[in-house]
Amino acid sequence: MFKKILIANRGEIALRVQRACREMGIASVAVHSTADADAMHVRLADESVCIGPPAARDSYLNIPAILSAAAITGADAIHPGYGFLSENASFAEIVEAHGIAFIGPTAQHITMMGDKIAAKDAMRRLGVPLVPGSDGALATLAEAAEVAERIGYPVLIKAAAGGGGRGMKVAQTAGELAEAWQVARTESKAAFGNDAVYMEKYLDKPRHIEMQIMADSYGAVVHFGERDCSLQRRHQKLLEEAGSPALTAAQRDALGETVTTALKGLGYRNAGTLEFLYQDNQFAFIEMNTRLQVEHPVTEMVCNVDLVREQIRIAAGEPLGYDQSAVKFSGHAIEVRVTAEDPDTFIPNPGLITTFHPPGGLGVRVDSALYGGYRVPPYYDSMIAKLIVHAPDRAQAIARMRRAIDEFAVIGVKTTLPLHRRILDDPTFQSGEYTIHWLEKFVAGEA
Numbered sequence: 001m002f003k004k005i006l007i008a009n010r011g012e013i014a015l016r017v018q019r020a021c022r023e024m025g026i027a028s029v030a031v032h033s034t035a036d037a038d039a040m041h042v043r044l045a046d047e048s049v050c051i052g053p054p055a056a057r058d059s060y061l062n063i064p065a066i067l068s069a070a071a072i073t074g075a076d077a078i079h080p081g082y083g084f085l086s087e088n089a090s091f092a093e094i095v096e097a098h099g100i101a102f103i104g105p106t107a108q109h110i111t112m113m114g115d116k117i118a119a120k121d122a123m124r125r126l127g128v129p130l131v132p133g134s135d136g137a138l139a140t141l142a143e144a145a146e147v148a149e150r151i152g153y154p155v156l157i158k159a160a161a162g163g164g165g166r167g168m169k170v171a172q173t174a175g176e177l178a179e180a181w182q183v184a185r186t187e188s189k190a191a192f193g194n195d196a197v198y199m200e201k202y203l204d205k206p207r208h209i210e211m212q213i214m215a216d217s218y219g220a221v222v223h224f225g226e227r228d229c230s231l232q233r234r235h236q237k238l239l240e241e242a243g244s245p246a247l248t249a250a251q252r253d254a255l256g257e258t259v260t261t262a263l264k265g266l267g268y269r270n271a272g273t274l275e276f277l278y279q280d281n282q283f284a285f286i287e288m289n290t291r292l293q294v295e296h297p298v299t300e301m302v303c304n305v306d307l308v309r310e311q312i313r314i315a316a317g318e319p320l321g322y323d324q325s326a327v328k329f330s331g332h333a334i335e336v337r338v339t340a341e342d343p344d345t346f347i348p349n350p351g352l353i354t355t356f357h358p359p360g361g362l363g364v365r366v367d368s369a370l371y372g373g374y375r376v377p378p379y380y381d382s383m384i385a386k387l388i389v390h391a392p393d394r395a396q397a398i399a400r401m402r403r404a405i406d407e408f409a410v411i412g413v414k415t416t417l418p419l420h421r422r423i424l425d426d427p428t429f430q431s432g433e434y435t436i437h438w439l440e441k442f443v444a445g446e447a
């Protein structure tokens, strides 16, 4: 087992990884920018190293500085958290080339899944259902028009290097195709330096459902069920649930069987998430994430598993040590992402936290690096806490989340807690019958 892990991240996820390290008897090294010298992840680590100025590209994305910090502290592994360098294949490769374990998949698998066309090719080969669309990249507008005629409008043009919805354009009719083609390619080139695009049939009312898997280095793969992440605004998730209110246990088992079989065929290792669109009782794979995700706690709560501990064990060469039948699902979990933003305009509102009083009680978990007297810096993501509840069923989880939000006191900055309270109160949310479009309408006052 590792003796010391460097955590190449900040905020709540750095704390989350530290907690697993401490329970496993592993020392942790925090890295931080000059803006984060007073941050909780630095205060609670066994050691810390300043790696640069506030801008992320000079600190949390500064590969030479992070490698130097690992070298001088003698860390034998690096956990990247999410965001920052977590899906940077060359970082994973450089770390391993220095004899340090990267707690995540191989650089080859990160590269493969970073290219959405390569990811879909692999999943097609492995028998995972996809949205009807082009077989690979589209070379010309004429080819795009042919594929669109074959699959039928509306169609979506997507960036091969995409994600987060950038470089994605809908063409409702043949008349809109040329414009969508141009805009998607131009945006892709500008955002990712790559204008490769592909096409899919546009699904007009899907849910976003993702499956959590974990694979060891010896070919064992298990899944930990699904998360419903349909509640997004501008491709930012606001609230996640495990399980999905739309799925039965039998549907989960069937999808789980499909994804574990596929990932065995791929030789994948460590944590991964397969994203699906779900509409008209059909699943269609769209992308795979090769990192621990923000919303992993809802899975941990319903499966009673520490996913970070599993990541660390696997990276250290331990076998998973159990099979799918050992994974039990119990109750329902909901997470809300609390950000330091105006709950009406979503304008970031960094500043001094005068009071921080998190909720507690049965089935309540708060993952946060906040403390009273902390100043939320303006340089990074505005998420300040994840509030997670677990209860025997969805109705009780909703009741628990409403009371936990009411207990939660964050004074000094505006937060999205009041918006979350309104979502939890809404009959459509409570019915569980929502698609990826519902939240945008709700925040616009149209739902």
Ligand code: MV4
Residues within 6 Å of the ligand: 131, 156, 163, 164, 165, 168, 200, 201, 202, 203, 204, 206, 208, 229, 230, 232, 235, 277, 286, 287, 436
């Ligand atoms: C789609 C889609 C409809 N049809 N693909 C958006 C980001 C990217 N990860 C995938 N996305 C979508 N792909 C087809 N064929 C609709 C979306 C989409 C979306 C997906 C998940 C959650 C929220 C979303 C919001 C808008 C569009």
